[in-house]
Amino acid sequence: LVAPLLAPQPRLDLAHARKNSDLLNVAAAQLGWKVTQGSGGLVIWVLFKEDIAERLKTLRDGEWLSHLPAMREVCGKVALGEALQARGASFWPRSWRLYDSGLDAVCSEAFAGQPAALIVKPDK
Numbered sequence: 001l002v003a004p005l006l007a008p009q010p011r012l013d014l015a016h017a018r019k020n021s022d023l024l025n026v027a028a029a030q031l032g033w034k035v036t037q038g039s040g041g042l043v044i045w046v047l048f049k050e051d052i053a054e055r056l057k058t059l060r061d062g063e064w065l066s067h068l069p070a071m072r073e074v075c076g077k078v079a080l081g082e083a084l085q086a087r088g089a090s091f092w093p094r095s096w097r098l099y100d101s102g103l104d105a106v107c108s109e110a111f112a113g114q115p116a117a118l119i120v121k122p123d124k
Contacts, residue, residue, distance in 0.1 A: 009034050011041030013063075016051045020071065047071060077121055 012028045014021050015038035024045055028035045033042075046055050046067045059065060081097055096106045110118050 010043075011036050011039075013038065013041040013044045015044075016047060016055060017045040018047045020045065020047050 010031070010033045012024060012033050013036045014024055015036075017024055025035055040060055040063060042062070042064060044055055044059065044063055044065050046052055046065060049067065049069070052065065052067055055065060078097065081095060096110070098106060101109075107118070110116055
């Protein structure tokens with residue numbers, strides 16, 4: 001008997017993924033892809049546009065370079081919040097930006113009427 005040829009497990013190279021690595025590791029696991037760090041793969045993820053030229057120099061046959069313009073900015077909580085607010089997105093639980101409202105106003109609204117939890121996330 002001859003064993004059937006199996007396609008190699010797709011690989012996702014995250015050497016230049018930086019702060020996107022956690023999310024991409026989850027996606028790769030769900031897809032059944034192997035994650036590498038600089039040894040190449042079917043998809044090479046690049047976060048910063050400055051890394052594109054460097055990574056293109058070493059791109060091998062069959063590899064795809066993945067770069068989403070503005071991904072770096074969208075991953076920032078303030079930039080994402082501003083973009084979503086501009087589009088009229090509404091959220092539950094309520095979200096605030098301290099530099100817009102001030103800490104006293106945020107706390108007054110967040111804790112008005114009932115006990116609540118307030119989660120604070122820095123932008124960087």
